[in-house]
Every structure is written in C-alpha cells, then in structure tokens.
Amino acid sequence: MSTYRGRFAPSPTGELHFGSLVAAVGSYLQARARQGIWLVRMEDIDPPREQTGAADSILRTLECYGFEWDQSVLYQSTRSQAYQAALEQLRFQKQVYPCACSRSEIQAVRDKLAGFTDALDIYPGTCRKGLPDGRPARSWRVRAHDRHIDFIDRVQGNIIADRQQPGDDFVVYRADGYYAYQLAVTVDDAWQDITEIVRGADLLATTPRQILLQQYLQLAQPGYAHLPVAINPQGQKLSKQTGATPVSCQQVSETLYAALAFLGHTVPGELTGAPQQEIWSWAIDNWQLSAVPETASS
Numbered sequence: 702m703s704t705y706r707g708r709f710a711p712s713p714t715g716e717l718h719f720g721s722l723v724a725a726v727g728s729y730l731q732a733r734a735r736q737g738i739w740l741v742r743m744e745d746i747d748p749p750r751e752q753t754g755a756a757d758s759i760l761r762t763l764e765c766y767g768f769e770w771d772q773s774v775l776y777q778s779t780r781s782q783a784y785q786a787a788l789e790q791l792r793f794q795k796q797v798y799p800c801a802c803s804r805s806e807i808q809a810v811r812d813k814l815a816g817f818t819d820a821l822d823i824y825p826g827t828c829r830k831g832l833p834d835g836r837p838a839r840s841w842r843v844r845a846h847d848r849h850i851d852f853i854d855r856v857q858g859n860i861i862a863d864r865q866q867p868g869d870d871f872v873v874y875r876a877d878g879y880y881a882y883q884l885a886v887t888v889d890d891a892w893q894d895i896t897e898i899v900r901g902a903d904l905l906a907t908t909p910r911q912i913l914l915q916q917y918l919q920l921a922q923p924g925y926a927h928l929p930v931a932i933n934p935q936g937q938k939l940s941k942q943t944g945a946t947p948v949s950c951q952q953v954s955e956t957l958y959a960a961l962a963f964l965g966h967t968v969p970g971e972l973t974g975a976p977q978q979e980i981w982s983w984a985i986d987n988w989q990l991s992a993v994p995e996t997a998s999s
C-alpha cells in the first residue's frame with residue numbers, strides 16, 4: 702500500500718479561481734497517480750482576510766469538479782491548541798522572541814535602508830536582543846539560524862536559500878492575536894503526515910521558513926513540488942486582488958482541460974465532451990510531474 706499523503710490547503714479569502722484549481726489538480730493527480738491519500742485542509746486562521754461563505758463555496762466547487770478527499774476536511778480554526786503547543790516549545794527552546802515593533806516602525810527602517818540593500822522584506826532585528834525598555838510584546842518572531850537551507854523541488858529544481866540572518870526572523874504569532882500561516886501550515890503538514898507538498902510556486906519563498914520550523918520542532922521534512930503560477934494577460938498572479946474570476950461549475954470539462962494543459966498535460970481530442978470521470982482517469986494514468994513546466998508559458 703502506498704504511504705503517499707498529499708493535500709490541498711486553500712485559504713477562504715475568496716472563491717476558487719483558476720490558479721487555485723491548478724494547485725488542486727496538481728496535488729490531486731500527484732497523490733492519485735501514486736495510489737496515495739489526498740486531503741483538503743481549510744486554512745481559516747486569518748479572519749481579517751476571510752470572506753463569509755468562501756470555505757463552503759470552495760468545497761462545493763471542488764465537488765463539482767469531481768475531487769474526492771479521503772478524510773473529512775480539517776479546519777485550521779479548530780487547531781489553536783496545537784499551534785499554541787508548538788509556540789510553547791519554540792519559546793522553551795528559545796527559538797522565538799517577543800517583538801514590540803509595529804509595521805510602521807519596521808517600514809521606517811526599511812525606508813532608510815532602501816538603496817543600500819535589495820532585501821527590503823527584512824526585519825531590522827530591533828528586538829532580537831530583548832524588548833526595548835517599557836515596550837510590551839506585540840508578536841513573537843522566530844530567531845533564524847545562520848545556516849543555509851536547501852532542498853530539491855521536484856518541479857523548480859535545486860533551491861538554495863541564503864544564510865538565514867536576523868533579517869529573516871519571521872512572525873509566528875501575530876500582533877492581532879492570530880497564529881501566522883508559517884506556523885500553522887508547518888504544524889498541520891506534520892500532524893497530517895503529509896509526505897509531499899504540491900502547491901503554487903508563489904509559495905516557494907515561504908518554504909525555507911517552513912523547513913526551519915520543521916528543524917526547530919523536530920518534524921519530518923516532506924518533499925516539495927511547486928507548480929507554475931497562473932498569470933493574467935497583464936502578467937500578474939491570479940488572485941482575488943488582481944480580480945481573478947471564480948471558476949464556474951458550468952464548464953467543468955473545458956476548465957479541467959485548461960488546467961491540465963497548463964500543467965503540461967493535453968487531453969487527447971477523442972476525450973472532448975467525455976464524462977468527467979473519464980477525463981480524471983485519463984489524467985491519473987498519464988500524470989507525469991516531469992511534464993509540468995516551471996513557469997506559465999504565456
């Protein structure tokens with residue numbers, strides 16, 4: 702029996718659009734082609750960004766596209782205790798520290814550094830040696846270590862992240878009282894025994910942070926395959942912010958063909974108009990990760 706376990710982990714910030722459908726299709730086929738398990742996890746841990754009804758709408762759309770998940774959906778909003786335990790462990794191991802900085806304070810330092818460094822996504826390290834006098838903690842940050850993190854991505858190739866610096870100290874517990882994506886995703890991928898993470902390459906840059914957390918929390922490191930990111934004619938990533946239209950349950954076959962073609966798998970002409978199940982069984986039989994391009998071709 703296969704021990705492969707994959708997952709699709711949407712955030713309910715809007716309806717399913719073509720970019721997220723591609724991630725669902727890629728992760729599903731990679732699991733099914735290995736007779737593995739495929740799970741859906743709803744990453745509903747960021748209420749300020751969520752949209753009412755989006756979680757149900759995403760699940761309904763997945764259903765009308767014929768996806769079948771092997772266990773009930775895991776909602777991250779039910780997992781706070783596990784994230785808290787992980788944060789406690791990191792605190793105990795002194796791998797996180799409290800941070801008093803507000804966004805505007807961090808931005809002010811970045812503005813000063815502009816022109817001297819390209820790393821403008823950095824944290825200036827203000828609270829690394831302790832909270833400034835009289836300032837309360839707002840968030841908790843991971844203390845990045847100074848080793849390289851590298852991994853082989855099965856689509857994007859060998860990825861080497863630079864030495865981790867104080868500038869890479871990232872937030873795991875947010876000033877608004879929510880656990881950060883990096884912590885929740887790492888804890889849940891391990892808890893659900895995910896063996897390979899297949900998702901969009903827009904998340905490639907977050908992977909070294911998740912690997913660092915796996916190391917700190919002594920969790921197994923899964924495999925990675927980051928799929929090309931769907932873009933609109935203006936070259937922007939499809940997302941709610943760039944006005945991506947939701948995928949509809951009206952034209953399932955056509956949209957599925959388009960998602961498969963985007964992933965380097967062109968459905969043969971004789972399957973035009975075939976029932977959904979036949980398209981899926983063709984896709985499962987013919988799925989090859991090596992046929993998936995690194996980037997979108999247009």
Ligand code: GLU
Pocket residue numbers: 709710711712744886900901904
């Ligand atoms: N919830 C994340 C998103 O929708 C994806 C998380 C993941 O696949 O690691 O962008």
